[in-house]
Amino acid sequence: MSLFQSANPKEEHHSGILGAFSVDNIKWEPGDDAGASLVAFRYPYEDFPNGSYLQVDQSQIAVFTNNLTAGDSMNQDGSGASQVSVFIGPCKIKLDTGDSRFAPFRNVTHALTGGSSAFHSVVYFISSTYMNELRWGTQSPIIVEDPVEGVNVHVRAYGLFGAHLDQEDAGQAVVDARKFLMKVVGTRSQYSRQELTDFLRAKILERIPDLLGKAIIDKKIGILEMSSHYSEFSDQMKESLVKYFQDFGMTLDNFSFLSIQPLEEDLAAINEMKIQKKRQELEAEANAKQMDIESEAIARKRQREGYSYHEERGMDVMQSAASNEGSASSAFLGAGMGLGMGVGVGGAVGAGFSNLARETVGNLESPAASQAAGNTVVCPECSHVNPAGAKFCLECGAKLETKIKCPSCGYMNPLGAKFCQECGTKLGGKLKCPKCGHELEPGAKFCNECGAKLTEEKKDE
DSSP, X not given: OOTTSOOOTTSOOOOHHHHTTOOOEEOOOOOSHXXXXXXXXXXXXXXXXXXXXXXXXTTEEXXXXXXXXXXXXXOTTSOOSOSEEEXXXXXXXXXXXXXXXXXXXXXXXXXXXXXXXXXXXXXXXXXXXXXXXXXXEOSSOEEEEETTTTEEEEEEEEEEEEEEOOOSSHHHHHHHHXXXXXXXXXXXXXXXXXXXXXXXXXXXXXXXXXXXXXXXXXXXXXXXXXXXXXXHHHHHHHHHHHHHHHTTTOEEEEEEEEEEEEOHHHHHHHHHHHHHHHHHHHHHHHHHHHHHHHHHHHHHHHHHHTOOHHHHHHHHHXXXXXTOTTOTTHHHHHHHHHHHHTTOSTHHHHHHHHHHHIIIIITOOOHHHHHHTTOEEEOTTTOOEEETTOSBOTTXXXXXXXXXXXXXXXXXXXXXXXXXXXXXXXXXXXXXXXXXXXXXXXXXXXXXXTOOBOOHHHHTO
């Protein structure tokens, strides 16, 4: 090992006697496309001699770290107590590294620490140029709920974004540069633009499915209506992603959707649903119009024939009751329907049916209720108990008497009378022989007790 030459492999070597007194000139000037594509570059040499110069070009930020105190862009006088110093270009800084500028002294000091510097120092350069028109896109379909159709849909989305490392605000740039090195670059010596793009794209795809799904549901926008809301969605996504990018020191310049499209099979299913729904709406509308036409035609028919809807319903009820053989009023209603059909046409039909309904149905009581009130008429043919006011037997259809004939004198008494108003004979009892007083059966011509011949008048009884 030469006394005038450094043996530390991490140091930049200077030849000759003058090299023993030389300092390093630290700068990053990419000489080819590969170098220009880098966003972070670690200077290849370390452990710089005291008094070395750090040159930072425009659109560059330099981060200097060492074990000795160093200046910082946040300090007005260039001094500070931080071991990590950030310098925003364009600028030229003379570094205080702690290592002696004179190579022999530096070698002796390093020999005491095993050949390495006790004041280890490193410089990182970061490009702050704007990266625009970066593309992002979903690799797998995103499942979102269509709030209009109420179904889950698989969609693909892609668009553009742009980002950079801020250097306009010196205070913010210092913080962002440290975040970027710690959370993104790490200890890598080179970090390319493509690697950063992939990193940012992955961070976007971490948030897009959740943010996009919430935006669709909150705004109730259907998948088929997406194209008219790209700008609105883009602004909302950017607002949510700005803070997310700041967590790793990047500024999000722009974000936009170029396409949000469902898969072809989902789109076909949605279109089929809409077609089916539209078909059902058209069928329902056509049925409603047909019903309106039919109702208007029926209404005109009633108007021409001179009856109303309520009167027609009354006719239907009477016809239904008359056709029911088990109904107590079927005989009357059947007879009434026949009579009503002969009343006439036009207004006479409606009036006849209305009166007939009141006479036959409205005034009839149930046989049990009429019998309990003692107001009944017994059929002479079948002995069926009919309600008061009935003109024909509800059981056999025989004509009923409206008055009670006295068995003794033949006087016609009012319905419900218990004694004859003419001779005082008790009504409702059996016929008695005028000679011996024996009770006779109805229709007897001779007394079965004494053989006396009944009178012609009583014979009819």
